[in-house]
Amino acid sequence: MNDVKAENLANEPRVMTGDLSESASNAPVEAILSPEEYKKVERRARFKVDLQVVPLCLILYLLSFLDRTNIGQANLEGTTRPDGSIENPGLSQDLGLTAHDYAVALTILYPPYIVLEIPSNLLLKRIGPRIWIPMLVMCWGVVSTLQGLVQNRAGLLVNRFFLGATEAGILPGIAVYLTFFYKPRELQLRQALFFTGASLSGAFSGLLAAAIRKMDNIPTGHAGWRWIFILEGIFTVLFGFVCMFLLPNDIDGCWGLTPLERRLLEESLQSSSHRFEERQTLQEKLSSQTNELTEMPAGKPDGHWRRDTLRTFTDLRLLLKCCAGFCGAVPVYSVAYFSPVIVQNIGNYTTMKTMLMSCPPFAVSFVYAILMSLLSDYFQLRFVTAFPGMLLSVIGFAIIYAAEGTMTRYGGLIILTCGAYSLMPALFAWIANNSAGHYKRATGLALMIVLTNCGGLTSSWLFPSAEKPKYTRGLATNLALSCLGTVIIVAIELLIYHERHMRARGKRDDRVLTLHRDTQWQRGDLREFLGDDHPEYRLEM
Structure with a gap:
């Protein structure tokens, strides 16, 4: 009927x-609808969702990265006056911190950050993103504000620990939150848009810090570096409160969608076949085998969450992507934390000029990452973004490490920033698109984020002030990891090419035929059980 x-x-x-x-x-x-009308309605519906989801996610991650890394701007050393006093002292100068103390302050943020990521995502699902994400934002905003009031090393370390604990859920939370609205093939551009909040935070951080540190000793006698934390933290709290009224839980919570648009989006998300390509030869083998079988079919596949989770740790291609994520994260956090001191020592600039000069590399990287994500989504190829991203990091670090000219080294900083900040969205999308099943995808993304945060922890120790102005160890370590990451990405691409070739030749059909012989499951059950190991699953290159 x-x-x-x-x-x-x-x-x-x-x-x-x-x-x-x-x-x-x-x-x-x-x-x-006809195909043309379907595309028209889908574009209109996607645009409405984009307006409500992507800008908020971008700003949230911008604030997260800003409040986590603005310590780099606050730590810039002030200018020594002729009488020996310091004008506009930095955080370490004011609190009497050693280079080791500062590195510990950067490092202590990451243990709670890493440990609490997965529990936070479980609470996201239970409580709902509209409540949970703004709660996280307001909590870390309060902690960031209090960072401007610390008086000694112990206070700073306690504050940074709780900053890591309260920020832990935002990156994995947004990564999962976007899957509530978008199919895997639509993710990279949206992930790039929110992840480039890190690029924008780098640009804004320098501009804001240059203006805010002029408030040194005014109007309440607080040092300029304290106002960086206080003002940026207060804004974060206010924005988190506003998000409680703006952030939709899912497609049902988006305003402005017609019933047709809402159903179209929900059906497109529920479709389990958009990553599968039906192969006639395999279907003929299954039909022939079905006619020969006489036993009753087995029950439906169960225990899928446990099975999919364990498959994460046996998928070589996924594990290599996570390793590439670590290699790429060390440059990301090195640039985020230490670009001010790198810039300052490249040109021996004043504190204010250093803050301003640290902005352009991040602005350029924002534009580059968006353009590369558009290209990657258009061709449905992640290698075309991931490989150039890692290669640019290699080139950029090599220039800074080996060159002598001020502007040449500054150009190297721009190149490596473009590479580092365009790489991560590609890796996130690559994992999401080549992982079938919610639990494998969620676990794979969580593992990726854990390793990227290990990269942040590693970067905390690479640029001690005792090694300025060349920072040989930090630059050499980043260069070596970028080279290793380039090799890993090429290896991933070759593995995917080989697997696709084997599937196209029918060399992986036994996976389905053996399972079908044992269970007599239908096509949908076979796909659900095998996931991305199914020979009809389309692996993205």
Whole structure:
């Protein structure tokens, strides 16, 4: 009966009002609309969702990265006056911290950050993103504000520990949150847009710090570096409160969608076949085998969450992507934490000029990352973003390490920033698109984020002030890791190419045929059980 109703509707004049007629209430949207109309409605619906989700995620991650890394701007040393006093002292100068103390302050943020990421994502699912994410934002905003009031080393370390604990859920939370709205093939551009909040935070951090540190000793006698934490932290708290009223939980919570648009998006997310390509030869083998089997079919596949989670740790391609993520994260955090001191020592600039000169590399990297993500999504290829990203990091660090000219080394900083900040969205999308099943995808992304944070922890120790102005160890370590990451990404691409070739030749069909012989499951059950090991699953290169 429903098919007849849908057919009658299909023969009517196609005037899109955005409403679903009662006769088509149970028909799939693809059955109601022509392909051209479907694409038109989908584009309109996606645009409405993008406006409500992506800008908020971008700003949230911008604030997260800003409040985590603005310590680099606060730590810039002040200018020594002729009488020996210091004008506008930095954090370490004011609190009497050694280079080791400062490195510990950077490092102590990461243990709670790493440990609490997965529990935070479990609470995200239970409490709902509209409540949980703004709560995290307001909590770390308060902690960041209090960072401007610390009086000694112990106070700073306690504050940084709780900053890591309260910020832990934001990156994995947003990564999972976006999957509530977008199919895997739509993720990289959106992930790039929110992840480039890190680039924008680098640009804004320098501009804001240059202005805020002029408030040294005014109006309340606080040092300029304290105002960086206080003002940026207060803004974070206020924005988190606003997000409680703006952030949608899921597609149902998005305003402005017509019933037709809402159903179209929900159906597209629920489709389990958008990563599978039906191969006629495999279906013929299954049909032939079905005719020979006489036993009763086994029950439906169960225990999928445990099975999918364990598969994360046996997937060589996924594990290599996580290793590449570590190699790429060390440059990201090195640039975020230490670009001010690198810039200062490249040109021997004053504190204020250093803050301003640290902005352009991040602004350029923002534009570059967006352009590369558009290209990657258009061709559905992640290698075309990941490989150049890692290669640019190699080139950039090599220039800074070996060159002598001030502007040449500054150009190297721009190149490596473009590479570092364009790489991570590609790796996130690569893992999401080549991992079938919610639990494997979520576990894979969580593992990736754990290793990227290990990269942040590592970077904390690479640029001690005792090694300025060349910072040979820090630059050499980053260069070596970038070279290793380049090799890993090439290896991943070769492994995927080989696997796709084997599947196309039918060399992986035994996975399905053996399972079908033992269970007599239908095609959907076989796909659910095997996931991305199924020979019809389309692995992205």
